[in-house]
Amino acid sequence: MKRAVVCVILLLMPGRPVAPLHAHRQVPAFRLAENARVRAALEWLSHNLSWVNDTQARLTEIPAPPFQEEARAAAVSELLIETGLAAHTDKAGNVIGELRGANENEIVLLSAHVDTVFPAGTNVKIHREGNRMTAPGISDNGTGIAALVAIARALQSAHVKPERTILFAGNVGEEGEGNLRGMRELVDTYRSKLKAVIVLDGSGTDHVTTKALASRRLEATITGPGGHSWSDFGMPNPINALIRGALRFINTKLPAGPRTTFNIGQIEGGTSVNSVPYEAKIKVDIRSENEEELGRLESALREAIAAGVRDEMQPPRDRSKGNLEWKVELLGSRPGGELPANSPLLAALRAADEITGNQSRVERSSTDANIPLSLGIDAISIGAGGMGGGAHSLQEWYDATDREVGLKRALLTVLGISGDAEEKAR
Numbered sequence: 001m002k003r004a005v006v007c008v009i010l011l012l013m014p015g016r017p018v019a020p021l022h023a024h025r026q027v028p029a030f031r032l033a034e035n036a037r038v039r040a041a042l043e044w045l046s047h048n049l050s051w052v053n054d055t056q057a058r059l060t061e062i063p064a065p066p067f068q069e070e071a072r073a074a075a076v077s078e079l080l081i082e083t084g085l086a087a088h089t090d091k092a093g094n095v096i097g098e099l100r101g102a103n104e105n106e107i108v109l110l111s112a113h114v115d116t117v118f119p120a121g122t123n124v125k126i127h128r129e130g131n132r133m134t135a136p137g138i139s140d141n142g143t144g145i146a147a148l149v150a151i152a153r154a155l156q157s158a159h160v161k162p163e164r165t166i167l168f169a170g171n172v173g174e175e176g177e178g179n180l181r182g183m184r185e186l187v188d189t190y191r192s193k194l195k196a197v198i199v200l201d202g203s204g205t206d207h208v209t210t211k212a213l214a215s216r217r218l219e220a221t222i223t224g225p226g227g228h229s230w231s232d233f234g235m236p237n238p239i240n241a242l243i244r245g246a247l248r249f250i251n252t253k254l255p256a257g258p259r260t261t262f263n264i265g266q267i268e269g270g271t272s273v274n275s276v277p278y279e280a281k282i283k284v285d286i287r288s289e290n291e292e293e294l295g296r297l298e299s300a301l302r303e304a305i306a307a308g309v310r311d312e313m314q315p316p317r318d319r320s321k322g323n324l325e326w327k328v329e330l331l332g333s334r335p336g337g338e339l340p341a342n343s344p345l346l347a348a349l350r351a352a353d354e355i356t357g358n359q360s361r362v363e364r365s366s367t368d369a370n371i372p373l374s375l376g377i378d379a380i381s382i383g384a385g386g387m388g389g390g391a392h393s394l395q396e397w398y399d400a401t402d403r404e405v406g407l408k409r410a411l412l413t414v415l416g417i418s419g420d421a422e423e424k425a426r
């Protein structure tokens with residue numbers, strides 16, 4: 001057994017250092033890597049890396065702003081159909097390709113979000129230099145969707161027949177105010193059969209997200225009557241009040257642990273330099289390893305905004321010129337959760353790491369995996385290989401060198417948890 005596995009590794013990873021193997025690790029994933037069809041699927045990936053790069057470039061150049069993912073989702077759907085999978089679009093806008101398993105009552109979901117943070121009109125043209133591509137969204141989540149389609153193609157071209165049904169989903173609504181609506185819909189639809197969820201998000205192979213970071217997104221709005229900068233001077237000013245409140249908020253004391261963070265990510269308001277504005281807003285993202293701290297921080301934001309409004313209404317401001325009103329609204333919330341350390345899904349990932357000679361650390365993060373994890377469904381989020389940086393910026397880049405490891409790692413993890421129908425029958 002041990003020797004056979006080593007042979008497979010050498011076959012898969014020419015020139016790479018081989019991770020030490022332990023005879024006791026005779027988990028199904030290792031037997032899987034010896035299966036001829038699985039090997040053929042892995043070889044398909046090795047031989048089609050430039051196709052994967054080209055597909056990533058092509059999909060990234062189709063704009064997919066929040067709530068406007070249709071065009072890119074349609075392109076992903078077409079690619080899934082080309083592999084021979086039956087694909088459909090659900091009411092949230094997710095595209096789903098199905099590789100039917102011997103056991104249709106159990107489902108493994110492989111997903112990659114198709115949406116980006118970039119608004120409509122952003123230039124998403126790729127700049128390409130060798131293995132390196134630069135464009136908004138190229139890594140997050142161009143890498144994930146290209147891998148999603150590549151893995152479907154590899155399994156189909158090698159005629160792999162899984163034990164559990166595998167669903168390939170290009171999902172909407174991961175970024176910004178999407179509030180994970182795509183993943184919520186998928187989990188809602190398949191919940192009773194769903195055994196594991198593997199989320200492909202961004203690049204790299206150095207981590208596996210098994211802990212869901214709880215987060216909330218809030219919008220604080222202050223409104224007033226508004227007026228003229230000269231003739232209405234003294235009137236309470238919503239922007240002043242917001243600045244006063246925001247300053248109090250960013251001075252909120254955070255605990256040393258559990259790690260808790262906040263970010264004022266957007267600010268807007270006012271109509272012109274010579275007008276007292278009638279409205280001012282901020283959008284705030286708060287995150288914590290602990291739900292209670294999250295609640296405390298949300299309360300701190302409410303108190304700070306209320307105090308900012310109170311301060312602005314103090315003399316010498318002229319209250320007779322109108323009052324300020326304020327509200328803090330919840331735009332979205334991502335629940336926390338954690339994958340048990342003895343989960344078969346984590347074992348499958350660890351086996352895939354070992355087979356590909358990869359090393360990865362467990363991480364806590366806020367991803368599509370939050371939704372299944374919060375409901376007790378096994379889920380992980382992993383990068384899909386290569387290297388990327390500058391996520392959510394216009395300078396976002398991706399380097400495809402070594403992306404092969406990430407693709408194989410993901411494929412082996414999916415098959416490790418879905419199982420192989422032939423193996424099962426044997």
Ligand SMILES: [Zn+2]
Binds near residue numbers: 174
């Ligand atoms: Zn992402």
